[in-house]
Amino acid sequence: MATPHNQAERGQIAESILLPGDPLRARFIAEHFLEEAQCFNQVRNMLGYTGFYKGKRISVMGTGMGCPSIGIYSHELIHEYGVKNLIRVGSCGSIQEPVKVGDLIMAMGACTDGNYAHQYGLPGTYSATASYELLARAVKEAGDRKFPYEVGNVLSSDLFYTETPEWKQWARMGLLSIEMESYALYCNASRAGVRALGIFTVSDSIVTGEALSAAERQTGFTSMMEVALETAAAFTD
Ligand code: HPA
Helix, strand or coil: CCCCCCCCCCCCCCCCEECCCCHHHHHHHHHCCCEEEEECCCCCCCEEEEEEEECCEEEEEEEECCCHHHHHHHHHHCCCCCCEEEEEEEEEEECCCCCCCCCCEEEEEEEECCCHHHHHHCCCCCCCCCHHHHHHHHHHHHHCCCEEEEEEEEECCCCCCCCCCCCCCHHHHCCCCECHHHHHHHHHHHHHHCCCEEEEEEECCCCCCCCCCHHHHHHHHHHHHHHHHHHHHHHHC
């Protein structure tokens, strides 16, 4: 049973999925980290694959950028394909001086400058949080490997280019970094009673203007993938 955005049949997608923003990243992950990977989606070039990691069946699919895009794909993954564990793997920009490029960030919570939660008709402001189970496992995996990581709140912004810099006010609330998708992912997962987590490599510092070199980007990416895959595998039968 395909959707307008995903041609997969039910059963072709594993119960645990990694979600990079870039569909070519999804292909790279499938080709370099999964065994026997099969492509399940090509609609809008939003490539998705299912394969095996250490014998556990795991999927990976691009989400596109921003809350509307990951909102669509994750909603279908949860409600049409029965996915139970959704782990976003991405990059983010640091808004705290001590949070260095190359560090891993695990988003315990996500804030937004958008309106994604408006749909729920809540009489207040929704605080979007990660699955504690996935988060605790990811923290353990990163700690065991001595990867540099921070756990905290992030901003899922609707804006990449802004007329006025809004990051300083968010930084004063203790947020670690900015990305663009976790708030919607956490809302969809919480609403459906499934697990979600966002893990990021800090690709640039909005505070200092520093950015990762290509080699550093690869190292950070590989560390993030190890943490994400081990966490996904731990929650997969
Ligand atoms: N803003 C939003 N998303 C990002 C950034 C940023 O500065 N850096 C990496 N992902």
